[in-house]
Amino acid sequence: MADDLAPLREWLRAWQACVRAVDFAGGRKLCAPDIVAFGTVAPFVQGLDVVEREQWRRVWPVIREFTIDVEGARGAVSADRAWIAATWDSRGILADGGTFPRPGRCTLAFERRDDRWLATHTHFSLTPAPGATPTR
Numbered sequence: 739m740a741d742d743l744a745p746l747r748e749w750l751r752a753w754q755a756c757v758r759a760v761d762f763a764g765g766r767k768l769c770a771p772d773i774v775a776f777g778t779v780a781p782f783v784q785g786l787d788v789v790e791r792e793q794w795r796r797v798w799p800v801i802r803e804f805t806i807d808v809e810g811a812r813g814a815v816s817a818d819r820a821w822i823a824a825t826w827d828s829r830g831i832l833a834d835g836g837t838f839p840r841p842g843r844c845t846l847a848f849e850r851r852d853d854r855w856l857a858t859h860t861h862f863s864l865t866p867a868p869g870a871t872p873t874r
Contacts, residue, residue, distance in 0.1 A: 742815045743811065743812075743815065743822060745815075745855055746811070746813055746820055746846075746855060747808050747809075747811060749768060749822075749855055749857070750808045750811060750822065750824060751806075752768055753765065753768055753806070754804060754805065754806050754808075756768070757801075757804040758804050760798045760799050762790055762794055762795070762798075765790070765794060766786055768856065768857060769789070769858075770786070770849060770851065770856040770857065770858045771786050772784070772785065772786075773785070773786055773789055773859065773860065774859050775789045775793060775859065775861070775862075776860070776861040776862070776863065777789075777792070777793035777797070777860075777863075778793070778797060778842065778862055778863060778864055779792070779793060779796050779797060780792040780796070789860075793862075800830065801828040801830055801840060802828065802829040802837060803828055804826065804827075804828040805826060805827050805828070806826045806844070808824065810824060811824035817850075818849060818850040819847070819848065819849055820848040820850075821845065821847045821848065822845070822848075823843070823844065823846075824843070824844055825841070825843045825865070826841070826842050826843065826844060827839070827841050827842075828840045828841075841865040842862060842863055842864045842865050843862075843863060843865060844860065844862045844863070845860075845861045846860050847859040847860075
């Protein structure tokens with residue numbers, strides 16, 4: 739049985755490589771110009787230039803070991819639209835050079851444009867702390 743998510747899993751692997759290499763140009767090639775994003779530091783941003791400036795450039799240089807659970811990802815694919823959700827891990831860097839765990843989760847929406855899957859929406863968030871109490 740074919741894995742319908744195979745092209746999205748490849749996208750996740752490419753994204754992981756871009757984040758690890760702090761390769762903004764490579765990341766841009768994976769996203770639609772009109773992308774809308776929620777991030778770990780940018781609450782709501784629209785447009786590739788803004789997403790890069792407000793989220794990627796503020797996070798990618800100060801994390802290490804960004805790893806997406808590609809095989810554990812779940813999603814769905816139709817003719818020209820798709821989505822995928824996965825968990826990820828990374829290490830944040832402290833002022834003294836030490837690191838701390840920085841786990842999270844993501845959901846991405848895609849559109850097939852010119853025979854390529856491009857992210858039209860990304861939502862990356864940190865995993866809530868264990869035992870966190872919701873506030874109203």
